Amino acid sequence: MQVIILKAAASISAAPKSARRVDQQASSSRLPDPFRSAFYGKSVSNPGSHRVTGIALYNGKCVEDAFWEKKPLQGRQITSADVLTAYGSDTSSIRSGFFLQKLCLQSILHGNRVVTPIQVIEEFARQPDRNNKFQLAIARFMAECCLMGLNLNGHQVFPDSVAMAYHAIGATLELARFKAECCLRYLLLNGRQVTPDEVVKDFPESPEGKLGIARFKAECCLKCLPLGGRQITPDEVVKDYPDSPEGKLGIARFTEECCLRGWLLNGQQVTPDEVVKYFPDSPVGKLGIAHFKAECCLNSLTLHGQQVTADEVVKDYQAARAPLALARFKAECCLRGLPLHGQPVTPDTVVRAFPDSPEGKLGVVRFKAECCFRGLLLNGQQVNPDEVAKDYVRGGWLLERAIFYSRLALNARILHGSYLDNQRVLAAFSKVPGDYSSRQTRFLIQRLEQFQPYDEASEFQHIFQEACQSLNNLSVKDDEQHRVQCILKFMAMQHELPMNHQSVSAEQVLQSIKTLRRSFQNLRLHFFFLAHCYSKRLSIDGRQIHKDQVLEYLNNFPEGSKQRHALGCWFEQYSSEANILDQWLFQPVIPGSDIDNSGWVAKPLEVSDTNSGQEVFFTPQFQEYGNEENTSVAQPLFSTIGAQIRKQCAKTGASGFPDKQAPRLDALTLKALEIIQDVNHSYADPPILITGSYARFLQNLCPAFNDIDIICTTEKSASLLLEKLQALNTDEGSEITQSITIRSIPGCQAIKLPHACNIDLRYGDLGIKTMELQVSVDSRVIDTNGARLAVHVPGVERPVWCLSFTEETRLLNEALEFLIENLDPLTEKLQKGAVFVIPRTILFNNPQNTAERIYGLLIRSLLTLNKARQFIARHCEEEPDTSDCRTDRLQQEQQRLHVLAGNLQIKLASHICRDDFERRVNSWLATTQLVNDHQLKTKGFVKVLLAMMNPE
Secondary structure (H helix, E strand, O other), X not given: OHHHHHHHHHOHHHOOOOOOOOOOOOOOOOOOOOOOOOOOOOOOOOOOHHHOHHHHOOOHHHHXXXXXXXXXXXXXXXXXXXXXXXXXXXXXXXXXXXXXXHHHHOOOOEOOEOOOHHHHHHHHOOOOOOOOHHHHHHHHHHHHHHHHOOEEOOEEOOHHHHHHHHHHOOOHHHHHHHHHHHHHHOOEEOOEEOOHHHHHHHOOOOHHHHHHHHHHHHHHHHHOOEEOOEEOOHHHHHHHOOOOHHHHHHXXXXXXXXXXXXXXXXXXXXXXXXXXXXXXXXXXXXXXXHHHHHHHHHOOOEEOOEEOOHHHHHHHHHHOOOHHHHHHHHHHHHHHOOEEOOEEOOHHHHHHHOOOOHHHHHHHHHHHHHXXXXXXXXXXXXXXHHHHHHHHHHHOOHHHHHHHHHHHHHEOOEEOOEEOOHHHHHHHHXXXXXXOHHHHHHHHHHHHHOOOOOOOHHHHHHHHHHHHHHHHOOOOOXXXXXXXXXXXXXXXXXXXXXXXXXXOOHHHHHXXXXXXXXXXXXXXXXXXXXXXXXXXXXXXOOEEOOHHHHHHHHHHOOOOOHHHXXXXXXXXXXXXXXXXXXXXXXXXXXXXXXXXXXXXXXXXXXXXXXXXOOEEOOOOOOOOOOOHHHOHHHXXXXXXXXXXXXXXXXXXXXXXXXXXXXXXXXXXXXXXXXXXXXXXXXXXXXOEEEEHHHHHHHOOOOOOOOOEEEEEOOHHXXXXXXXXXXXXXXXXXXXXXXXXXXXXXXXXXXXXXXXXXXXXXXXXXXXXEEEEEEEEEOOOOOOOOOOEEEEOOOOOOOOEEEEOHHHHHHHHHHHHHHHHHHHHHHHHHHHOOOOOOOOOOOOOOOOOXXXXXXXXXXXXXXXXXXXXXXXXXXXXXXOOOOOOHHHHHHHHHHHHHHHHHHHHHHHHHOOOOHHHHHHHHHHHHHHOOOOOHHXXXXXXXXXXXXHOOOOO
């Protein structure tokens, strides 16, 4: 029998290629810790064993306990070698194998080397135990290696090898449990998928087997997997649990899930009071009640007619003697601002609450990471990312470190003095044993979502191809990797990028989504794709998606569930925005119905100048098209539309634009605005001001806006804002996922271009963008009457502070004036070898020589001039009926703007490098291969910029 097991372990490399291990799930309950390290080394040795003769006299279990609890024996700390020596004399036990297994799975060093899986198997089989338990232990360990993606003897462990090992020793129950895991994780066995019906048949007719079937059916129900050709109902799950202590506990945990998800049981919503009654009166049951009450507290669910307080939860955890769960709950209270004993929970209190165990130590590091991102002080100091990264390495938690790296990169945080590039993040995942290609690809997808119009198109295409390649290299994919591939196809369709040298259509994306196995996560992905097609008017098989089709798809989610309700509410708002845009941009009286449908429409809002105390009303004017720097392409069209509307108003006697109610901003954007005002509230003079098109929208100077531009007058306020926005992120378990990613946009002191950050607010599995915030740090804002305005925005409790149009014009004039005075001196410096990076130059973001740096300077100057021309166009449309201090200041800045814009254009026309610059740009225009619509727009915009080199 021993020979059979070892043959199974040795023949792993011969397993069929159709099987594949799964990406490690962080929620796996069978492992003491989900974080692994690399596996090297040849054999397990006991270095220094000659020094531990006295230690060996202790019971092996006592020595191991001292090792894990960091307690000294005989005046010194216990090493892993001491533990193996203590176990060495016990030939009837396989405890030494379990100890090595724990070291291996947690990537804890033994003699300064990592323990390999083959060393664990050899230790189990070193001396056969009396009851042959080692065979089952080896098979179980092989299963762990398979499910975690750990290699054995340099080869991946296939499910077939594990099944063969279980079958060889007649472990029927263990084999059924493993097949259940393969089914739930979408792993192939014997070249095909394991169906739920097969799993149920494989469980033995025993109490343990019946309990296993009930638990598996509960998982199928929660994941929406069909059994016997139909969906399992919650009522069926409850009936299948046996009448035993374990069965009663299973029912309690399942009804808890139903309650938290809003599912119906026996035709009614499950109340928290009912859930508590299901838990047995036992230590495990009491701990379960404490966990559930914690969920009620964090999700504002009432129990016995009252809100569950944090104090109650703490008492229950203390009574259940669950220090780790208590510490995790205190961490949540700290991060969510929930008081305990009437006082806020401090980070120091949380750290002290974690037990001195491997799980507790990991909890501390994870909490420190959250403090790092949210700017919470620990021991009176900011948490340094470098320190957190070192803690992850010291604990051997390499997967956690890789995830931390990806979060740093996606949130513009510095590690070891620099921002993390893509390769460093991908390399961190590559160092983790197992395959994490889906995590790597998801990271690259989020990177792609951060790209801006001024970025190099070639870099975008390179990252996209890298993401595709990481998945294409896999011969067989699990469900998560198939899902990620669907998202990649969606991105290819959205950005008109080729995939496998072919364009991707909406039909292909939908077909790919339909091939995913049925689960609530995949159903949600399908729903968001239909919503996107409806919003963007994408046809599928020649037919447009209608609103009723999207709403009807919600019937796939359980009736009354929170998931169904949340998706429905989200889509109602999402679709109403699209309808309002249709009415505005596509009404028959306005020509040019091919305008991009990315804007907001509104009635005039109420604006108050805090210094004057009077309310001022403006006549709205049409705003620019697209981003501030990419607007001149459509400016003539908007001028035509604006002129037609003014003619209509003159005929009818109406004022301004058609009277349409502004749509409410989505919940995520409103929360972001609320956070901005919370930061402002802590200062005497608000340091964070809305500017750009949204500020003009709030001042009724234009009826639409795209994204929200923000000026922070201090670095401290900008950092505080970025940290507080982290609270808007939600995890994968949420009804609708929310993500906040931040990208640093470097400034350039040489041309007075401020440093900025792009913040993307996104919803759902497809990362549907709801809003973009561009935050720049600029201390030039003056503190005078009229520079700051307070506006009441529906859905935001405090007034929103914005920059007045007069002050915005003044700042633009300063930029023009600086370029006029310094364009030639800066060019001369560059010609003499000076090197300074000028970002956001469209064509010359990565200059290779002096000439390209100068061309970048000229592009930046043209972008500023382009913005000035937009402002001039808007000023020309302004016809104030009265003259007051506000309009007088605005007219002064207007006159200055006209003069400065003309002077900068003359300066550019006579620039020493003008001819070379025009030749280089014209060459790019003539040779660039247009891959998608975005590149076509970029090419048109570059032509507009180049035309401005010639005085009119």
